[in-house]
Structure formats: structure tokens, C-alpha cells
Amino acid sequence: MADVLGKALLEYHQGKYSEDIKTYSSLDEEDSIPLPYLFRSFEEMPALEQKALQMAKGKVLDVGCGAGSHSLLLQEKGFQITALDQSDGAATVCRERGVKSVENCSILDYDKDKFDTILLLMNGIGLAGTLKNLGAFLKHLSTLLNPNGQILLDSSDIIYMFEQDEDGGYWIPNNGQYYGEVMFTMEYKGQKGSPFPWLYVDYNTLQNACLANNLDCELILMGEHYDYLAKLTVK
Template structure:
């Protein structure tokens, strides 16, 4: 499978930026991920991400680190932070940009160390893939937490992508699947990724899943477009 995400990051890092990553999803038409955005500074980050970085404490694992922008910010603030990503190209860019501790693995395959803060930004909970996987995903996160540790994650309620009727209800396909489940493909310079599953979890669904899996779930702030930052801690 082509590491299209990693290719795009490497091209940008090495001065070969000529186009953005195209995304194709089961929900809407073609969209793009602007590659420069993945290299954003703290000042360029949305408020939700800034707040998450302010709340980070102790030893940090940045899950799905991408180009390492969050990890770099925390490292420069003196944190012991590890950037984890399943993309070889992303990890190469993290190292190139100066991230000192990196791991090339999928989060579900990682169990080597425990942390005070797990960061799952840019809708990181989406890595669970489907709603039915959320319990197992939360259990795995719990296994990576030190005593009194926290998970900081953002996600979105994508209900706004469905048509609304006159009385305010939404037309959601009645096929038994959760409306936040999306299938994606990425394309960059003519190369396509394999399709992959991603899940956007609304806050109520997340809180219910946390309740069932031994976590407290606190809504920290809501963003400007159906997005939010949540803080998860293990129940005592």
C-alpha cells in the first residue's frame, strides 16, 4: 500500500510541494488536505488543539503524530514526548524536524511504555475505524496510561452533513450503521491509498462508550463547527 500521506509530508519537508492530498469519502465528493496545514505552528492551530496542548502533562504519547507539529511544540516546552505514527514517511519527517523520540507503529500494536497523557488530535479517535471497535480501542488506551493519566482527544459530530427536514430532524440512512462511520481513500501525485475506515464520534456516544469502559469523559470545549475536545480519565 502506497504511503501517500508520508510521501506528501516528505515532499513538503524537502521543498517539493506542488499539490495537496486529495481525499475521497463515502459521505461526500472529493476534498483536499492542504499539506502546509500539517506543518502548522501553535499560533496557526485551532483553539481545540491549543487547549489540548495546554492541558498536556507529564510523559506524552502523540498518537497519529503526522508531521510532528504537536510533538515538536511540547518537546520545545520541555516535555518528554514520543511521536507515534504508522506512516514511515511521517516518522521520517518527524525525525527530520527534530522530534527526538519516535515510534513507527499502529497504536493498537503498541504496548511498550505507559504515559501520563495520550494525545489523539485531528480526530484521532477516528483510528478506531468503526463504532463497534470503540470499546476495544478505549481498553487499549487504558492499558497505556500511568496512574492518574489522561487521554485528550478531539472529534466532530458530523450530523451536519446530512439533510435536515422542516421540523429539525435529520435524514440519516437507516442501514444499521452509525452515521459517523466513513470510508476514506487518499490520493497524492497519482498514487492512491487503500480504503480505510474512520469514525467521527459525537460527544454523547463517546460519553456512553466511556461510561461502559471505565472512563470518565469530560467535554472540555466545543469548537466552531460541531467539533469538541474531550478529556478522558480512568474511574477510580
């Protein structure tokens, strides 16, 4: 499978920036991920991410770490942090940028250590892929927590992307799927990656999934556009 994200991150890191990553989804037209945004400073991060970094404690696992911007900020503050990403290119960039502990694998294949904080930022819970897989995904994350550990994640309720009628209800396609399940494809410099499922989960649905998997779910902060930061702890 082409590591489209990794290739783009590596080239940006090497000073060869000429274009951004294009994304195609089952929801809308073509969009893009600006590469500089993946290398952003604390000041450039949205309030939800800033708040999550301020709440981090103890040993930290940064899941889907990308270029390692969150990991580096916490490492500079003295945290013992492990950055994890399935993308080979992302893992290489993290190492080259100075992240001391980097794991290059899927979070579902990881079981080496336990942590006080697990970060799933930039909608990292999307890695669960589908609503059906969310329970097993949360269960696996729970096994990686130390006693009194926490999972900090942000996500969005993408209901706003559907048409609204006069009564304020939304027209959601009745295809048996949860409306937050999206298929994505990334493209960089003419090379397309394989399509992958991604999950945006509204807060109530996340709460219910937590309830079913012995987790407490607390709403920490609402963002400006249907997004939120939540803190999960084992009951």
C-alpha cells in the first residue's frame, strides 16, 4: 500500500514542499490537507488540542502522531512520550525531528507498554474506522492504560454536512450506516493511496460506546464547529 501521507511528510520535512495532500471522501468533493499544518506550533493549534496537551499527565502515548508535533511539545516539557503511527514515513519524520520513542505500527497491534495518558488528537478516534469497531477499539485502548489513566480524544459531529429541512431535521441517507462513517482516499503528487474507513463520532454516540465498555466519558470542551474534546477513564 502506498504510504501517501508518509511520503508527503518526508518531503515537507526535507524542504521539498510544492503541494498539499488531496483528499477524496464519500461525503463531499475533493479537499486538501495543508502540509505546514501538520508541522504546527502550539500557538497554531486549535483550542481543543491545546487543552488536551495541557491535561496530559505521566507517561504519554500519542496515537496517529503524524509529523510528531504534539509529541515534541510534550517531550520538551519533560514528558516521557511514545509517538505511534502506522505510516513508515511519519515514523521516520518523528525520529528525524527528535522524538526519542517512536513506534511504527497500528495501534491495534501495539501492546508493549502502559500509559497514564493516551492522546487521539485530530480526530484520532477515526482510526476505529466504523461504529461497529468502536467498542473493540476502546477496549484495546483500555488495556494500555495504567490505573487512573486517561484517554483524551477529539472528534466532530458531522451532522452539519447533511441537508436540513424546515423543521430543523436532517436528511441522512438511510443506507444502514452510521452517518459519521466516511471512506477516504489520499493523493499526493499524482499517487493515490488505498481507500480507508474513518469514523467521526458525535458525543452521545461516544458516551454510549463508553458505557458499554466500562469507561466513563466526560465532555471537556466544545469547539467552534460541532467538534469536542472528551476524556475517557476506566470505571
